[in-house]
Amino acid sequence: MGITTKINISRDLRIALIVLAILCLLPLGLHNNPYVMHILIMCFIWGVLASSWELTNQYAGIFNLAQTVFFIAGAYMSAMMALYWGISPWLGLLLGGIVGGAVGIAVALPSLRVKGVYTALLTFALTLIIDPMIRRTEAWGTGGSEGLHAIPAFQLGGYVFTPLEKVPPYYVALAIFSIAAFVLYKVIRSRVGLAFVALRDAGPFAKSLGVSEFRYKLMAFGIAASLSGVAGAFYAHYTRTLSPTAIGLDVFLVVLLMMMIGGGRFPGAIIAAFALTFANEFLRATGTLRPIILGAVIISMIVLRPGGIMGIIDSIRYSIRQRASRAELPASKSSPGKGVG
Amino acid sequence: MAQLADTLAGGAALGTVYALLALGLALIYGVSRVFNFAHGSFFTWGAYLAYVFLVRLGLSYPATFAIVIPIMFMIGLLVERSIIRPLRLNPNFVFTSIVATLGLAFFMDYLCLRTFGGRLKALPQLFEGSVRYGGVVMSVHELAIAVISIALVVALAIFLSRSRLGMSMRALSQDIFGASLVGIYAGRTFGYTFGISAALAGLAGILLSPLFFLRPLGGWEILAKSFVIVAFGGLGSMQGTLIAAIILGMVESLITGYIGAVWSLVGWFVILLLVLIIRPRGLFGVWE
Numbered sequence: 001m002g003i004t005t006k007i008n009i010s011r012d013l014r015i016a017l018i019v020l021a022i023l024c025l026l027p028l029g030l031h032n033n034p035y036v037m038h039i040l041i042m043c044f045i046w047g048v049l050a051s052s053w054e055l056t057n058q059y060a061g062i063f064n065l066a067q068t069v070f071f072i073a074g075a076y077m078s079a080m081m082a083l084y085w086g087i088s089p090w091l092g093l094l095l096g097g098i099v100g101g102a103v104g105i106a107v108a109l110p111s112l113r114v115k116g117v118y119t120a121l122l123t124f125a126l127t128l129i130i131d132p133m134i135r136r137t138e139a140w141g142t143g144g145s146e147g148l149h150a151i152p153a154f155q156l157g158g159y160v161f162t163p164l165e166k167v168p169p170y171y172v173a174l175a176i177f178s179i180a181a182f183v184l185y186k187v188i189r190s191r192v193g194l195a196f197v198a199l200r201d202a203g204p205f206a207k208s209l210g211v212s213e214f215r216y217k218l219m220a221f222g223i224a225a226s227l228s229g230v231a232g233a234f235y236a237h238y239t240r241t242l243s244p245t246a247i248g249l250d251v252f253l254v255v256l257l258m259m260m261i262g263g264g265r266f267p268g269a270i271i272a273a274f275a276l277t278f279a280n281e282f283l284r285a286t287g288t289l290r291p292i293i294l295g296a297v298i299i300s301m302i303v304l305r306p307g308g309i310m311g312i313i314d315s316i317r318y319s320i321r322q323r324a325s326r327a328e329l330p331a332s333k334s335s336p337g338k339g340v341g
Numbered sequence: 342m343a344q345l346a347d348t349l350a351g352g353a354a355l356g357t358v359y360a361l362l363a364l365g366l367a368l369i370y371g372v373s374r375v376f377n378f379a380h381g382s383f384f385t386w387g388a389y390l391a392y393v394f395l396v397r398l399g400l401s402y403p404a405t406f407a408i409v410i411p412i413m414f415m416i417g418l419l420v421e422r423s424i425i426r427p428l429r430l431n432p433n434f435v436f437t438s439i440v441a442t443l444g445l446a447f448f449m450d451y452l453c454l455r456t457f458g459g460r461l462k463a464l465p466q467l468f469e470g471s472v473r474y475g476g477v478v479m480s481v482h483e484l485a486i487a488v489i490s491i492a493l494v495v496a497l498a499i500f501l502s503r504s505r506l507g508m509s510m511r512a513l514s515q516d517i518f519g520a521s522l523v524g525i526y527a528g529r530t531f532g533y534t535f536g537i538s539a540a541l542a543g544l545a546g547i548l549l550s551p552l553f554f555l556r557p558l559g560g561w562e563i564l565a566k567s568f569v570i571v572a573f574g575g576l577g578s579m580q581g582t583l584i585a586a587i588i589l590g591m592v593e594s595l596i597t598g599y600i601g602a603v604w605s606l607v608g609w610f611v612i613l614l615l616v617l618i619i620r621p622r623g624l625f626g627v628w629e
Contacts, residue, residue, distance in 0.1 A: 063439075114617050120376065302444065303424060
């Protein structure tokens with residue numbers, strides 16, 4: 001799962017703009033279908049969460065299993081600020097990012113002191129106790145087991161985003177998603193991203209060259225956690241209700257799967273988030289059979305397709321290229337150009 | 342004072358069963374480098390299988406043990422063979438195996454939920470009644486599970502140090518490549534390791550279910566507790582694991598008895614945090 005060092009910005013940019021254009025125009029085709037719009041909005045939220053998770057686990061090589069905690073921290077902070085102090089949800093997005101990032105740093109400090117599986121252990125334990133913690137802290141205004149309800153929605157001028165009208169939140173979600181994807185892309189392609197990969201693939205060597213492991217891993221945690229915090233804040237003001245049951249262990253598992261099935265390279269987790277969110281919705285009709293099917297899919301995916309979605313894309317691309325070069329070969333042997341290598 | 346002693350004794354008994362769980366988790370990790378997230382699900386399955394044979398079919402406890410433990414062993418073997426072994430060639434093995442076992446846990450837990458429903462179920466106790474020794478009162482069931490668990494821990498220790506298979510396991514835990522060179526079948530031994538671990542977890546499920554309830558999704562808590570014990574005792578040290586498990590079992594009993602059951606998981610986490618901050622390699626552990 002090496003990372004491609006050859007950067008083809010113009011191609012990436014072209015793909016990104018095409019996808020963005022399609023996503024911008026999509027509501028026109030789906031205007032009267034709030035259900036599909038809702039699923040798409042959830043795809044954006046989980047996409048941000050899964051791909052920022054990908055940054056810490058796949059790029060920086062940290063066994064971080066606490067990503068949903070940052071999401072929950074951002075969501076609760078923004079919701080409680082809006083409920084009790086009347087702070088605008090727009091500001092709440094920023095606040096969610098800051099709080100998510102702060103929690104991320106706080107979690108990173110002990111987690112980075114220990115190694116490998118111990119990190120997984122510590123962060124996973126945090127994920128497990130966040131549920132009972134919320135249920136016990138009703139006195140602090142978290143709503144306990146009952147959860148928080150009637151969280152203020154987004155407002156623009158005098159216009160309040162109602163749950164029935166899905167188009168305005170769709171564009172907000174799309175904006176957050178695009179910005180997050182852009183930030184992640186930039187980080188991955190920058191020297192910082194290179195340092196993550198160097199530390200992951202050749203830790204001692206990278207350190208010998210003066211790459212500070214602690215600093216960069218802390219940075220990875222900080223960036224990933226604040227993006228998840230923003231996604232959490234949006235989730236809170238979009239669904240307008242939060243409870244430990246709604247964002248429980250099953251959300252953790254599904255998003256973890258998105259991150260893993262992606263295949264460890266940048267757009268992978270996002271594609272997986274879209275695929276799994278839709279799959280999850282289609283499977284809703286099967287009731288309790290759904291998690292069983294999901295579990296089976298995960299296992300077979302990991303065993304049969306260890307490269308994940310990016311691996312599948314790579315092999316498709318490879319076979320297309322093969323075919324193209326084979327088709328080209330008899331005609332022009334000397335032509336330099338596409339397809340070879 | 343007497344109540345405190347009772348609480349501690351009950352907690353220690355609980356702790357010995359936790360030791361079985363933690364040892365199973367540590368065994369798989371030590372020998373085959375797999376962090377088994379489905380460990381709690383093995384626990385749950387053991388308990389539900391026992392429920393089928395004991396309550397639904399009306400068999401006795403000895404018969405149930407004789408049936409359920411081999412079944413759990415086979416399940417462990419099957420899991421290793423069909424899910425873990427194909428992943429072994431993957432360069433990112435540690436991580437992919439974590440996700441595969443997470444998927445497995447998902448699969449097993451919800452299969453349980455679908456088959457048995459969400460209603461809490463209970464198993465009968467191994468033995469009724471209670472014993473008094475000095476000033477301490479303990480139920481016979483608790484005493485029995487402590488005896489069984491400690492006997493098994495000792496048996497496991499002897500097995501690992503004396504038997505051929507046990508020595509192969511230890512060799513593999515030191516160096517997979519080197520062990521393979523001297524003729525140890527790595528794959529087969531990994532399979533047995535999974536089988537033993539699953540059997541231990543299943544057995545722990547049977548022993549603990551009369552004290553708690555059977556819950557289809559209760560395995561996560563067990564997994565978390567096993568984690569904490571392994572971290573506290575230190576990876577790779579059986580005696581550390583046993584001591585850590587007993588201490589933590591007593592702490593859990595104290596929290597449940599004096600503060601409230603809902604805080605027990607938080608207590609576990611605080612302990613984990615303290616251990617990792619003060620002594621990250623655990624009581625008796627060594628960094629690999």
